[in-house]
Amino acid sequence: MSENNNRALPKTTEEAKAAESVAVQERPNGPLHTEFGSTTIADTVVQKLAGIATREVPGVYAMGNAARRALNSLAERIPGSQTNVSGGVTIEKGERQTAIDVNVVVEYGAAIAEVAEEIRRSVITAVEHGTSLEVLEVNVNVSDVHLPEDDEETTERTDRLA
Template sequence: MADTKNTSAKTDDTKTENLPDTTKETLAPSPLHTEHGSTLIAEQVVQKIAGIACREVPGVYAMGSTGRRMLSSITDRIPGSTTNVSNGVQVEKGERQCAIDLSVVIEYGYSVVEVANKLRETIIDAVEYGTGLEVVEVNVQVTDVHIQGDDEGDDQPVQAPVQRKNAELS
């Protein structure tokens, strides 16, 4: 009987030796984490890249909430000030992934769905290329529709925006 206890004890040891070591976290390869070191990216970098990419999408009139846009218009008039391209962009960033929330004003005549989809596509491409982070989601909040002629600075005549602007998104 003593022999059976020793044999079972030996088989238990070999079972634990063959199991993979789960205490070490194995991270998938990433352009930000290499064998030579790690690259850390600040949230502000992701915000700026996303903000610049957002402005490239046809149909986006402005970014940010009404209050933020008013404050930005005042600060833009100050000599030496720079335009804040990250207005309306919020980022949640981890080591390898990020999520982006946008707040935008769409020009009248554009499809909200098409503009939102183009925003997602453009921002994901720009952020993933520029930072190496995986963008897991881009949430778009449309806060207003800009109608040409509502602002004092709009001197352009109102045209048929639906026909002209839908072709620009493609």
């Protein structure tokens, strides 16, 4: 009789459904986590996608704060150097979601609220399509407005140095 007590009893329908529910919850899900393996995405990938998407928005003159822009300007003068497309972008990223902050300079005359909204749309589209990460938020910090006179002053200084 003790042999019969050690055998497992068949599960009731309720027990089977509960076990199946737990199994479904334990399985990885989403396009980055499948039953065949996981995909990880580096922070720099998200930063670059967000940076490129932001630069494509009309009304965005430059990205980053003054120090970042000065450093990028110097780096661009070095032969063979590459443009830093992720400058002005910071992110917080988890396995399935990300939050993005962009720091921009807007051209004079552009409607800042409209430019910011277009940045959000562009960044969300690019990052979600490119990485399958869910973008929780895109915070836009407008650090300056580019005036047409700024270009004239820069040209005059360059002419004096030449």
